[in-house]
Amino acid sequence: MELTALQHQLIEELRNGLPICSHPYRTLADSIGTSEADVMNALHQLMQDGLINRFGAILRHRALGYQANAMCVFDIPDQDVRDIGKRMAALSYVTLCYQRERVPGIWPFNLYCMIHGREKMIVRAQIRHMVAQLGLTDVPQKVLFSKRCFAQHAGKYSLSPTSSVIPAGEQHEPA
Amino acid sequence: MDKTLSPIQRRLIDVCQHNFPIEPDPYSTLATKLGCDEATVIDAFKDLKAKGYLARIGATYATGRIGASTLAAMEVPEADIEKVAQKLGRFTEINHNYEREDKLNLWFVVTAADQPTLTRTIRDIEIVTSLKVHRMPMVEHYRLDLGFALQWN
Incomplete structure (x- = not known):
C-alpha cells in the first residue's frame, strides 16, 4: 500500500515513541513540520486501514518478569497448516502465531508460535497442553527458548534515507 | 520487578497496550479514567521508561501490509x-x-x-x-x- 509522505515521516518519528508530555501530538507535529490535526488524522487513517495493528504502550516483557520466551516450530503438511494455525492462535497462552516459508534442507518448519511466560516450567506445561490439544505429538517440532536478548529497535519501514538515532538501551518487543 | 511499579503504573499498562487515545490531551484523558491528574500520568510513564519497562508508546504494523x-x-x-x-x-x-x-x-x-x-x-x-x-x-x-x-x- 502506498503511504503518503506525511505517513512515512510519522512512522519514522514514532520509532522513538510518542512524546511523554502535554499535547504530545502537537510536539510530534512540530518536529515533522505539520499540524496537530494532520498528525492525528494520519494516525487514525493508518489504524483504519489496518496498517497499524496496535497503537499503545510497547512493553519490555523481559524487564517485567516475562523471561521465559519460547518459540515453538512445527512441520505441518501444507494443506493442514491454516486450520491448525487458527486453532493454535486461539489458545490463551499463545501470543504470536504464524505460517512461515521453510528453508529447504536447513529448516523444515512452517508453523510458528510464541509463548511468553514468567517461568519456563509453566511454559513447558503450556506447550505440552498445546501439543496434546492439537494432536501434534507425532509432528516434527522444536522448542527454542530465548537465551539472551540483544539490542532491539522498532521496525524501520519508512523510506527516509537517514536512519533515526535509536536511544541507547532501546530494547524491546519480543519477536 | 512488579513490586517497583505503582498501582497507577500497573493500571496504565493494563489499559494502554491497545487504543492509546489519539486526541489533543491523551495523558489527561487517561488521568480522568484513572482518577488522578495529568502530571501523575506523565510522571508514571516517564518513570516506566526510565526503569526500562516501557520501550515506547508507539505503533506496531501489520506485517506484509507495510514495507x-x-x-x-x-x-x-x-x-x-x-x-x-x-x-x-x-x-x-x-x-x-x-x-x-x-x-x-x-x-x-x-x-x-x-x-x-x-x-x-x-x-x-x-x-x-x-x-x-x-x-x-x-x-x-x-x-x-x-x-x-x-x-x-
Whole structure:
C-alpha cells in the first residue's frame, strides 16, 4: 500500500515513541513540520486501514518478569497448516502465531508460535497442553527458548534515507 | 520487578497496550479514567521508561501490509555470538535480535521500506558477518498481537 509522505515521516518519528508530555501530538507535529490535526488524522487513517495493528504502550516483557520466551516450530503438511494455525492462535497462552516459508534442507518448519511466560516450567506445561490439544505429538517440532536478548529497535519501514538515532538501551518487543 | 511499579503504573499498562487515545490531551484523558491528574500520568510513564519497562508508546504494523520484513536466522559459532550480535546491533533495520537454543542460534527480524532494500540489507549483513542468513518470511499470520494482559501476581 502506498503511504503518503506525511505517513512515512510519522512512522519514522514514532520509532522513538510518542512524546511523554502535554499535547504530545502537537510536539510530534512540530518536529515533522505539520499540524496537530494532520498528525492525528494520519494516525487514525493508518489504524483504519489496518496498517497499524496496535497503537499503545510497547512493553519490555523481559524487564517485567516475562523471561521465559519460547518459540515453538512445527512441520505441518501444507494443506493442514491454516486450520491448525487458527486453532493454535486461539489458545490463551499463545501470543504470536504464524505460517512461515521453510528453508529447504536447513529448516523444515512452517508453523510458528510464541509463548511468553514468567517461568519456563509453566511454559513447558503450556506447550505440552498445546501439543496434546492439537494432536501434534507425532509432528516434527522444536522448542527454542530465548537465551539472551540483544539490542532491539522498532521496525524501520519508512523510506527516509537517514536512519533515526535509536536511544541507547532501546530494547524491546519480543519477536 | 512488579513490586517497583505503582498501582497507577500497573493500571496504565493494563489499559494502554491497545487504543492509546489519539486526541489533543491523551495523558489527561487517561488521568480522568484513572482518577488522578495529568502530571501523575506523565510522571508514571516517564518513570516506566526510565526503569526500562516501557520501550515506547508507539505503533506496531501489520506485517506484509507495510514495507517488507522477514524473520531470519544464522548459525553462529558459540564463541563469536556476542561479536556478531554487536555487528547486527548497528543495523537499524534489525529488531528482535535473540539468541536461542538451537544450531541456528541467532534469530532476528529485518524490516525495510521495500523488498529490494530488504534483500540488500540481508546481503550487507552476510558481508559484515561472513555468515549465511536464512530467511523465513511470513506466509500468513493467525495471531499477531503482543499486547497481552500481564498477570500481576
